Amino acid sequence: MDGRVKPGHDEISGRRSFKTILITSALICLLSIGAFAAWVVSLGPLPLAQARQVSTSVVDRNGKLLRAYAMADGRWRLPVDARTGVDPGYVKLLLAYEDRRFRSHAGVDPLALGRAALQLVTRGHIVSGGSTITMQLARLMEPRQERSVGAKLRQMVRAVQLERQLSKDQILDLYLALAPFGGNLEGIRAASLGYFGKEPKRLSLAEQALLVALPQSPETRRIDRHPETARVARDRVLERMIAESVASAEDAAQAKAALVPRLRKPMPVLAPHSADQAIAAVTDAPVIALTLDSGLQKVLEALARDRALALGPELSVAIVAVDNESGDVLAHVGSPDYFDERRAGQVDMTRAVRSPGSTLKPFIYGLAFEDGFVHPESLIDDRPIRFGSYAPENFDMSFQGTVAVRKALQLSLNVPAIELLDRIGASRLSSRLKQAGAGLILPKDEAPGLAMGLGGVGVTLKDLVQLYAGIARLGSSKPLREIVWKDDVREPLRLMDQVAAWQVGNVLIGTPPPENAVHNRIAFKTGTSYGFRDAWSLGFDGRLTIGVWVGRPDGAPVPGLVGRTAAAPILFDAFARTGKLPAPLPKAPKGTLVASNAKLPLPLRRFRPVGELVRAGSDQVLHIQFPLNGSRIDASTGDKQFSALPVKVAGGVLPMTMLVNGVAVGEIDGRRQRLIDPPGAGFVRLTVQDATGAADTVVVRIQ
Template structure:
């Protein structure tokens, strides 16, 4: 009897149940794996874009050229890069060919490159290429890790896909070019190009491009300042690869291989260090700050200041500022002869230091005198011993010229005529007018403006002097100086003096005898020497630019023989010559300018009369203003609209008709009763003048409030 099998035959239903069970297990495993992968991806957190976008603060000039950069807090140099405009296309061509040929076609991971890398590893038994795209390398730079593992590579791939979703290709490339390591504390192609080649990466040779492609592969072992031979070998391998791939010809590659590899780093540029420091303090946390400076002019003027300071002697420094007349933009600022020279206090910005200006304020005294109409460049004025109370000014050479034209008095910088005019103009009025135009004069504590300010008895900065002198070139209006270029420029012009007066001052100053190295009639300029030979000045302008020069010791110590004409004026003329442009002509005479010889001037203008000395003709009684009195302070009633009410003026003597002038502007005749109501020009100082039919005149200065 046969034994039957104990195992029941399989049924179709049981087989399908087993298959279903296996499938369910597989699906569950896939879901669990997918969930675990998703959880792992989520655990990575957001991309650290804000952190990696931090760069070194860069100070650039008006044309975008780098003036100075500041290392990041941890000492790294990382400069922002714009691949489209600031990087050599030849370098980018080599970079893509060597690192990522399909950069603009893949989504962060290149399957073909990965497949090639695996095949090369299997066939050769070693890693020939990593298969990483530029985006994957950027991911590694964002989150650096030392281990090289499958999980690390997978992480890069995931991050690369995320990067591609959040950034454009151009943004990815710019970020990579800013973060790629080049050895030491250099990050990014700009920092490397400047440090190794001393130039921006906008124009690179084939040798330089190949070297910059090779260095990020192993930046520390190929550091040029430590292992130049390894760097050279890596560069040559890049060139060999480019020849194999027919990117470059063998002839070009051979020439590139013959080029030497730099073995030392070059210093980062430090142009306009004082301006850069000020900009960083003003524009905190700004990655790029654009200044109005011209890097080419800045460079030549820094060299000029350095050379001239050495020639002047130990401890002496030189400061220079150049201003565009039309815009008020600072084109160059040299705060000291050498920023790193401690003996000369190099880090002190002498363009912003308050110093005694010597005679450099005299042109503004003459300008207000011209504006008030009581003197003309061809008027005669006395240069003789005179006393103003207890103050008796003397000329620099301790001599007197006698009677001279006003033009010559200013050109020779005679002290007595300047103080006589200031006495007539009024020291307080000069001070307020200069302040109104942007020149902040610093007086000794508790001291009011006095006649001594005309000879340097006040403090001022070189930059304020340059602004005031540019106002002469602009025919009477100054523009507040600007050094940081902002999106909005809301500076308004400030009044210095009327157009005719400003033109007359410039017309006089351009005839000042130049120093030995200067060409006559090219620049209107004035020199100054402070008391005790502590400061030598020279400020001048043509129709385009105003340049100010200061020479002295930053600590204020006297320097015997330091004179503006011999120490500062030659630097001024050299600075103008080094601007690279021909001198621009001064503006033409504005409407109303009186150009005449002394003999053809109206009688009151032929000779300057000190305050209180009346012009008399024959036996006629000269006119005299009885009200208001000279130097008085007038409280003028205001109308309901807030405007000043009319103010009476009373005159005695004089031959009718009598003409009334307010601040040099004729407002009409005075009636037979010798009275007139005038509309006050506004709060502040006002000059009232009356002229009779014979040319006799009287003037008073009042203050209205």
């Protein structure tokens, strides 16, 4: 015998049993892991797209909220950036109360779970849930009614997935957008706006503690239904913050003394007409940026509301303010009160087609200045006159006699304006204004006529503001912009030449202002439509153009409604409420003729109507034969040099003066010809005036 002891039967059986247990345990573990993995896979991807759905928000040029629209199911949920849009004190309080190790854990906090389990065992009830912010976000993304081990396990798995896919800041932002605060308010921004009427960028300690407490039991702590319960919960948060040295006892005591709001506040509704138009135009963006300035919008809405109340119960007021340089709309007030049915508040009167009264007169004078047959200091007759069956009269039914053109425009005399329009042509005025972006509306099957100079055409307040901003821009209008689009390119549109635009502005700034207003600060014009249906006032300084309309939305007449007394005071008040002094108008462009009447060239000293151009005998009407109006002339010789341009004239009485862009360059010779040096590439206005004051003008393009 070798002396070795053979293992007994029991020992062999024990080893086999242990091995079997190990194998079985391993198989069970593998199966469990496989089952768990299969269960995790069955959960599917995180519903991030659905969680990121928010209410459509319309914001101003600086990102401030103008108006938000509830989601399809009626919930208010606004996007939030915890770093820039939320009071840091609130974030600190939230993390201290809900998840102290938020920045360090991987979605699940074992210490918090252990503490919660120990409290459950020792106290017999749940003291704290142990859920992290990430786990709470997982529950909000996939809400479930039951509170079970399986539900908690699901939250833990989802929390880990969230931590793997998102940064801590992204997780916090999502939580702050989804957290329930009672009723249909979701997220910190909706709650702060709904309960405190302000964005959560600055919150008191009392407000911070209340907003920390509400999501734990949002329905039983709703401040509009259970304010006392909400107060108790808020104070409990404050007590715990004292214990954890997050807040001082003194600050907490002051916070406890603050009253809890008992009513919800309405959501912001600034620029409602602009917001409605924006969401109709942009359908796939959660945040739509407008060019409006919320501060200016707010004060002008208040101005419109106050003035409408003073004017009468059925009168409406509309205001548009535009930045001259960019063409951006800074304020858009479509009515005094969006919800006032009596004033048809939801009708946007900035886009309503109405009769402009006398507000088109500055463009008549501008084209007359451009054509060179009249100057602001020229004399013109204001006397009874008839154009076929049309006999214009002044507003006060009187006539001023011979006046300076400057005064005729400042006093808004009708006869001089119609005489000038007869000279330049109503069709030309209409086409020029349309070229500059104004959508003029004429009666069906009617061609432009002299009556359009006194309001016989339809136009909107927005289009008028665009035209007046074109004068402020020295003759080039720019399409107005209200929605901020990517790659938005808007080319300037030709209204009139620079000299003519400056002359119009120089005249309008001298218009007598309303009572108690400062003189020579704002270039403005008023207008009153036929039958006292519309009162207008439009004005500009070197920075802004503002337009005001007053009237009834239904177009009914309002006896005594006059632009000078109803709309002009609102215009001047609007400029005052911008908070800035009026900016000076641009300086006179090069080549502007600034002179008294006595020092003007003889043909410019007095305006002569079209009928006086026809003379007896062999005299013919003055006419520029070459170049033709509207022609393009290739005069380039290279290196930005241009060859002399011949001008040939027929008819007229010698001596004749040649003007280039309104500046006299010499006389036409005896053969009725002259060579001129083009001022450069682009449009050039050529005018010839004879000894009797007759004139003819062509506009050509040098290239």
